[in-house]
Amino acid sequence: MTHPPAATLPLSHLLPPGAALTREGHLALGGCDALALAREFGTPLYVYDRRGLREQCAAYRQAFAAEYSDSTVLYASKAFLNRPFARFIHEQGLGFDVVSGGEIEVLRAAGVPLEQVYFHGNNKSAEELALAVEAGVGRVVIDNLGEVALLHAAASAAGKRQRVLLRVSPGVDAHTHEKTTTGILDTKFGVPIATGAAEAALRAILDAPALEFRGLHMHLGSPIFELEPYALGIEALARFIAEVCRDRLGVAVAECSPGGGFAVAYLEAQQPPSPAEYARVICGTLRREAERLGFPLPHLSVEPGRSIVGRAGVALYTVGARKEVAGVRTYVAVDGGMADNIRPAMYGARYEALSAERPLAAAEETVTIAGKYCESGDLLVRDARLPRLRAGEVLAIPAAGAYQLAMASNYNLAYKPAVVLVENGAARLIRRRERPADLMSLDVD
Numbered sequence: 001m002t003h004p005p006a007a008t009l010p011l012s013h014l015l016p017p018g019a020a021l022t023r024e025g026h027l028a029l030g031g032c033d034a035l036a037l038a039r040e041f042g043t044p045l046y047v048y049d050r051r052g053l054r055e056q057c058a059a060y061r062q063a064f065a066a067e068y069s070d071s072t073v074l075y076a077s078k079a080f081l082n083r084p085f086a087r088f089i090h091e092q093g094l095g096f097d098v099v100s101g102g103e104i105e106v107l108r109a110a111g112v113p114l115e116q117v118y119f120h121g122n123n124k125s126a127e128e129l130a131l132a133v134e135a136g137v138g139r140v141v142i143d144n145l146g147e148v149a150l151l152h153a154a155a156s157a158a159g160k161r162q163r164v165l166l167r168v169s170p171g172v173d174a175h176t177h178e179k180t181t182t183g184i185l186d187t188k189f190g191v192p193i194a195t196g197a198a199e200a201a202l203r204a205i206l207d208a209p210a211l212e213f214r215g216l217h218m219h220l221g222s223p224i225f226e227l228e229p230y231a232l233g234i235e236a237l238a239r240f241i242a243e244v245c246r247d248r249l250g251v252a253v254a255e256c257s258p259g260g261g262f263a264v265a266y267l268e269a270q271q272p273p274s275p276a277e278y279a280r281v282i283c284g285t286l287r288r289e290a291e292r293l294g295f296p297l298p299h300l301s302v303e304p305g306r307s308i309v310g311r312a313g314v315a316l317y318t319v320g321a322r323k324e325v326a327g328v329r330t331y332v333a334v335d336g337g338m339a340d341n342i343r344p345a346m347y348g349a350r351y352e353a354l355s356a357e358r359p360l361a362a363a364e365e366t367v368t369i370a371g372k373y374c375e376s377g378d379l380l381v382r383d384a385r386l387p388r389l390r391a392g393e394v395l396a397i398p399a400a401g402a403y404q405l406a407m408a409s410n411y412n413l414a415y416k417p418a419v420v421l422v423e424n425g426a427a428r429l430i431r432r433r434e435r436p437a438d439l440m441s442l443d444v445d
């Protein structure tokens, strides 16, 4: 049904690798006509290209394995997770990074091994820590001094010794949005190296017999389009390994992680670094600093989330109302919006859009794609150049795979969208659209 991926498909570097044109000139995803998917599963619809997911998982595994043999890639679950998706990611050879008891429960129910799971978070509860210890989560990444005592208590009560990393904040600005920068001094995440808090937390870990210190972690924010913040962060981490861990405390650092935050392109003009480029800088800097400062190379783990799932996902909407404010702006509304994608309202995130029915049609006007929810700020794409869209036409927004459904809400009692995985002309439903009964399933009358 589909032609091979055409160079003429617009926005092809934002769309998944399995995107193409059908014979009729429609957008095809994984060999499925996007219009047929919209008809069968309803809109808004989230479509993930299996090939795109597989290729990104492989690209990260291979890029890091090539530069640094002792390394693992963990998928940051908060970008998007459910049970079938977890199994699929596990089959690609990735571990997981989680940030809540809920994510641990989903992974456990999915049957993936929890030894390859790293548990993050700046305020893990005693219950979550007890769950992590009991379930056998591989590493707990301690975020603050208070957590040392909480986790020690949980591990002692379970009669286990829990392996831990310590998350430090290296004082590096990753030049991303203020709501998503996490490696600077003034952030809620991690213990700062600069103030001595990191050393104090490490001493507390070493004094806790139910905790086994394995190494250090940092995460600078997201999305990070530059390579330099990773180099600066690893240099700070390396100084801490040599000067504090080794020289002052006499403790070996067996593992370290620069976190995730690798960028994807949302806009036509964006060109984020490739997995290989991130790997070269991260591994190269770590190797160079280890040699210069004379400490053994630690095991390296990285935690891509957005860059695994972002480009593989496409959101499909149906066009509805049109409002023209003469001389000011034309709004074209779709049947989704901030309930399935809060990123534009939350971060001013920007996207491109294209007609799934006529992706090759020339742009005729500049419009703002509005959502359907009761907020003026519920706008998905400002100033999009598009053909004149008709009511009922299917609109596709590329690079929709990360932090959209994961942040989805039932605002206005919206039904959360269905999710399908597509490949070779077949679509597999991995999450059905919510129904009225789902909205009321928790009510207690």
Ligand SMILES: *Cc1c(COP(=O)(O)O)cnc(C)c1O
Residues within 6 Å of the ligand: 076, 078, 079, 097, 120, 219, 221, 222, 223, 259, 260, 261, 262, 303, 304, 305, 306, 307
């Ligand atoms: C969110 C997060 C990640 C993943 O970030 P991406 O931008 O999705 O790659 C990795 N590590 C930690 C600790 C995080 O909080």
